[in-house]
Amino acid sequence: MTRLNETARTTAVPYELRRLGTIMSADPGDPLEAEGVLNPATAWGADGELYLYPRVVAAGNVSRIARARVTVVDGVPVGVERLGIVLSPDERWEHGRQNAGVEDPRITFLEPIGLHVMTYIAYGPLGPKPALAISRDTIDWQRLGPIHFAYQPELKTDLNLFPNKDIVFFPELVAGPDGRPSIALLHRPMWDLDWLRPGEGATTPAGIDDDRPSIWIGYVDLEDVRRDPAALTRVHGSSMIAAPEMGYETAKIGAGPAPLRVPEGWLLLHHGVSGAKPKGFELAHGSRYAAGAMLLDAEDPRRVIARSAEPLLAPETAEELHGTLGNVVFPTAIEQIGDRRFVFYGMADSSIGVAELTRLD
Known part of the structure; x- marks a missing residue:
């Protein structure tokens, strides 16, 4: 199958990340954070404050989504004030008999409809399934339910059969496959069904x-x-735009924060995984997660026009090397404070770090 990004392109992505430190670590006195805080979303409240939405993990790997006010000193995020839980695995489809979780949120403010849209992963009886919630005030969140992918005969498969992760919306309208202004999102299906049906292996779409x-x-x-905002859960026209390619992403890749509009096109930060190949959707101890970048075409974001040959940020500090899953840098949010941009990322599935994103001259 020929992808639209299989055209002449460069590996020069003129951006870099510089780590600034840890912004949030698990509170040892809070049982809801017993196994870590990680992989946050962010959103600006109506009060002009920036809020962090971390995944907080209780004993037994039960995840919830919390809310915390970001403390900014001299224009730099340095800490948080915890404000409680905004989403728990309360629905039956968000938990099984021995598992539960609402995980890894990303939040995009969709200006054309005036809503903050949170994508998250519901860890239910059939593994990780993508789902949505919306908010007008960033405080109260209304579930829209699981995402449903329309059947596409050319793929000869049903995307709804497979676990899916790393869902994030573009903040602005883009041209859809038919040329009409559309809302676009990125996602990452996983084809290996051995976890559900041993011996089944991977069944990929046609081509x-x-x-x-x-x-x-x-x-x-x-x-x-x-x-009807519930239509956000009905996705059509799916196609693969980027597969693992570079040395730091030999096992898998996945989208990070919402794509950022820059002069060159859409800047997409992503995570690349090398080392041990995961089975299904399970964590692979021995893997290394690093943050990379690619540029998507402004007019047609299905086209990758540049890609970083080396990671912009790789595990180096103690917080990134050691934790629930060591050797992990996992970017999930970008925000601008003043004239500076900051990336929030998970550190070893245990803490949350912040790095500054700058353009190379």
């Missing part, structure tokens, strides 16, 4: 011969969403 988890794009009809 896809690489079963490693890769970045896909899909679209939502704008007019449908304006009539």
